[in-house]
Amino acid sequence: MAAFGTGASRPLQGRGGSGFRFTFYAVLAVVVMYFDQRGHYLERIRYVLQGAAYPIQLAVSSPPAAWRWLRESFESREALRAENERLRREQRDLQLRSMRYEDLARENGELRGLRDALPPVADRWLAAEIVTVQVNGLRQRLLLNRGASNGVFKGQAVLDDKGLIGQTTHVGPWSAEVILITDPEHAVPVRIERTGLRTIAVGAGDTTSLALPYLPGNADIKAGDLLVTSGLGGVFPEGYPVARVTDVRRDAVQPLAQIRAAPLAHIDTDSEVMLVWFRADHPAAPTTPVPSGTRPDAPVELKSGNAAMQPQAAPRKLPSAPEPQPGPGQPPAAAPAAAPAKAQP
């Protein structure tokens, strides 16, 4: 900027100057948005920025974490004993239950005509702590303290000990953002365990429920049914528990039933979750092979993901739309599943 004598007589960048500046920055912002949304050319930049943001997020989350640590370390001996007792009991129960697992797995393999029993579909786990940071108020996201340096990739399944939590959306060097299954932008392909009927569970927008918007009014589903992942969609393998149906409403006027389900994972009370790598060659693996175990020393290999693997936006509900009634044996999820994949988080 040219100096016009003293600073006071210099024209303030009021009228002309800031207008030009605004145009410049607005165009820049639109270009950045275009490239981030369409081309994923900014994956590297986002990766670096997320790495730079992590120390601030960690610092902000440290007082609550310190408070929790303090409270835990002053917990009474009685409470610890009780917890220990409970865990011991739980472990005994689990051991009893898994005692025959090896045998059953072999038997199952034989029944399926396979020579050897299959190894479990989950290849390896990594425990990750939830950094207690508000990632985004109205969207349901979490921040985990594991990132690409631990081999985490975009579109990885996140579970807790009870069920599905979500999948990773943005992976930084030391942190990863997770979209929860209850986020309205997230949809997970599920199967009703009792009947085998496949459909899609969409986040309902509050933290405690999922909606099943694509089942016809005469579908065989009732409250209490367990929903497990169907293995379609390319992110989650088959057979992991997702939610339990809580409410089925059938309205004679509307072609589709209104169904709500409660997720099984304790999303609001968890402080630790599991990142899971799956065997791509396992029959229960996601239909689109998920790259397993990216080399931790090569963040260049950061997976931008397949468009078909990304969470899909919930289609608008059309109450009066003439929906073709699928036959009873035909999975009614076929139409929405074939909808074009969009919504890149």
Place this chain on the structure above:
Amino acid sequence: MNTDSRGRLLLSALVALILTVLPLPAWADPVRPQFLVLMVLFWSVNAPRTGGVALGFFCGLMLDVFQGPVLGEHALALSLAAYIFVREHQRIRSKPAFQQALIVFAALVVYEIVLFAIDGWTGHPITSPLRWIHTVTGALIWPPAAAMLAYGAGRRA
């Protein structure tokens, strides 16, 4: 313009950013004002050469990294709000606090409309009315926040 006020600017930006990402209970979160936006608006009015569109752009980019679905979304909205405030800074500065709060409310609504539109166009819509609450709380907190910032900035205003 001098390094001293630049240091204060960075300090206030850091504090505002921390207040923005500080974890709050779920009920309190939609009520939380957008502190970083208020900070940018304050500097745009009171020191338009230090603050302004560039400050808005980079603070917006930071918000995008922390909570935006698309990079550049908050950057565009915040540089627009900062532009309006830099352009009209003399008029806004001469108003009493109550009228300033009303103008801030209008700017926050413009900011949120831009975000709402981009959210929709890029396929990440949030249609919940909760997203508009922060415009009201932001306007309510403007008079004390501006007074505090002005005190911290050595009463430049």
